[in-house]
Amino acid sequence: MIESLVAGFVGLASMQGLILVVAGVVLGIVFGAMPGLSPSTSVALLVPFSYTLDPTLALAFLTCIYLASNYGGSITAVLINTPGTPASAVTAIDGYALTQRGQAAKAMGMSLWASTIGGVVGVVMLILFSRSLAQFAIRFTPADYFALAFFGLSTIASLGRGNVLKALVATSLGLAMNTVGMDPISGVSRFTFGFDELYDGFQLVPVLIGLFAVSVVYERMAEGWSGRQFDEKGTSTFSGRLEVWKAKLVLAMSSVLGTVVGVFPGAGSTIASFLSYDFAKKLSKTPEKFGSGSLEGIAASESANSASVGGALVPLLALGIPGSATDAVLLGAFMLHNLNPGPQLFSERPDLVYGIFAALLLANLMVFILGSLAMPLFRKVVLISESLMTPMILMLAIVGSYAVNASIFDVGLCLSFGLLGWVLKRFSYPIAPIVLGLVLGKMMEENLRRALLMNGFESFWSSPLSLVFIALSLTSFLYPIGQRLKNRKTSI
Numbered sequence: 001m002i003e004s005l006v007a008g009f010v011g012l013a014s015m016q017g018l019i020l021v022v023a024g025v026v027l028g029i030v031f032g033a034m035p036g037l038s039p040s041t042s043v044a045l046l047v048p049f050s051y052t053l054d055p056t057l058a059l060a061f062l063t064c065i066y067l068a069s070n071y072g073g074s075i076t077a078v079l080i081n082t083p084g085t086p087a088s089a090v091t092a093i094d095g096y097a098l099t100q101r102g103q104a105a106k107a108m109g110m111s112l113w114a115s116t117i118g119g120v121v122g123v124v125m126l127i128l129f130s131r132s133l134a135q136f137a138i139r140f141t142p143a144d145y146f147a148l149a150f151f152g153l154s155t156i157a158s159l160g161r162g163n164v165l166k167a168l169v170a171t172s173l174g175l176a177m178n179t180v181g182m183d184p185i186s187g188v189s190r191f192t193f194g195f196d197e198l199y200d201g202f203q204l205v206p207v208l209i210g211l212f213a214v215s216v217v218y219e220r221m222a223e224g225w226s227g228r229q230f231d232e233k234g235t236s237t238f239s240g241r242l243e244v245w246k247a248k249l250v251l252a253m254s255s256v257l258g259t260v261v262g263v264f265p266g267a268g269s270t271i272a273s274f275l276s277y278d279f280a281k282k283l284s285k286t287p288e289k290f291g292s293g294s295l296e297g298i299a300a301s302e303s304a305n306s307a308s309v310g311g312a313l314v315p316l317l318a319l320g321i322p323g324s325a326t327d328a329v330l331l332g333a334f335m336l337h338n339l340n341p342g343p344q345l346f347s348e349r350p351d352l353v354y355g356i357f358a359a360l361l362l363a364n365l366m367v368f369i370l371g372s373l374a375m376p377l378f379r380k381v382v383l384i385s386e387s388l389m390t391p392m393i394l395m396l397a398i399v400g401s402y403a404v405n406a407s408i409f410d411v412g413l414c415l416s417f418g419l420l421g422w423v424l425k426r427f428s429y430p431i432a433p434i435v436l437g438l439v440l441g442k443m444m445e446e447n448l449r450r451a452l453l454m455n456g457f458e459s460f461w462s463s464p465l466s467l468v469f470i471a472l473s474l475t476s477f478l479y480p481i482g483q484r485l486k487n488r489k490t491s492i
Contacts, residue, residue, distance in 0.1 A: 008357055009358040020057055025065075028069040028072060031065070032084045035400030044329045050333060060358075061359075068367050070115065071119075071367050072084055074298075075111075077095055078091065080096075087301075089432060091273070091302055094291065094301075105379060106295060118254065122262070122307035125256070130314045141463055142450035143463045146448045147466040148469050153444075174438045178201065184449070205400070207413065207434075211435065213396070213397045218422035246295075253279060258305065262308030270435075273305045274432075274439075280300035309360075312326070312327050
């Protein structure tokens, strides 16, 4: 294995190989920071440019874009509360709160370190356990996937900022939104109200941009153009090693969890971020800081987010099964170069497989270097007056929502959900649980109905994995209630 990995580095040790790795990282960060250009869109846009390249270099280039775009999404999430990728929505919760307090450097510093550490852990686990993890994931039944998604819903208690009931209402709203569109089993249209654009349901990216970014614009409009800017002086320092060392357990746990969740096809980085955030809050000595500017929250979200890339590549390389939308695009790139991912790829083209592994390790190093160099430039964003920044956010939101499907309808959707987000904020309802409901709703419905069609409710009792996830879910739901009762007894 070590010899093969060394050979992979040697295969990239040319001027063209190094340029492609650096170019992939730069493009990934830029595309990831732009709302509307998700990792899958970024990779899809650049697949045609890889056609004339050597297959190893082409796939190394595309996977570098994939990895770096996950970090790029945190930049706008932290600075302007506009998640560049769906997974960075969790990062925005604490990241933007720190930016509002003039501590953008702390938020961005932790985001960079967490992304790098999580990315490295994900790649290392990919190298060491790709085949065994893939065999584990392939055994998952529809009942197991439903139970996993239900377990993901248990994180709502951590997103409610002290009010679990309001978080539950917000999550239910997100789940209800998934009923719009075509029925996944029967193909019957539901709640489309004559709009052809709703046959595929609500697009996640316009909804995400609307809830997080446009709602901020409406807030500013309601308050009036203050002309103020965030204070980015004095308190905004990030020593690096000290903060990272304090969050070492969160980083380790979230990196492993993000990798494992990424292995399951369809789970993805967004679910990994939510789950890791929930675990980090439960294990934290200062859970009250989560939601109002916790570095541990950023560490959990970003390390899981980046680690999930390595996890998602496991079923793709080992079994030929795409683990996420981006991996489906990568599968097309493999076929474009007459390659078939799967068990035989490791024996027939070890140079290509380990070349990808080497490229991902180099990409993590380049993300850290380029992120560190560019961070002072990124932070200049918070020095822009709000009277200028707010229209810029609105313009970015409109362009980002339009870019998904080149649809004016999506722009209207984005603006409408921005209004919904503003109203919910006015009544202190959290926004993140809506995204959680949207992400998990489709996965839950499809797998619940498949499990019931296969073997009825017995599907859930006959699967040990399903029972484990359901037990963990109930424990996670009941834990906050138990803590609240315990605190009441203590205060009496």
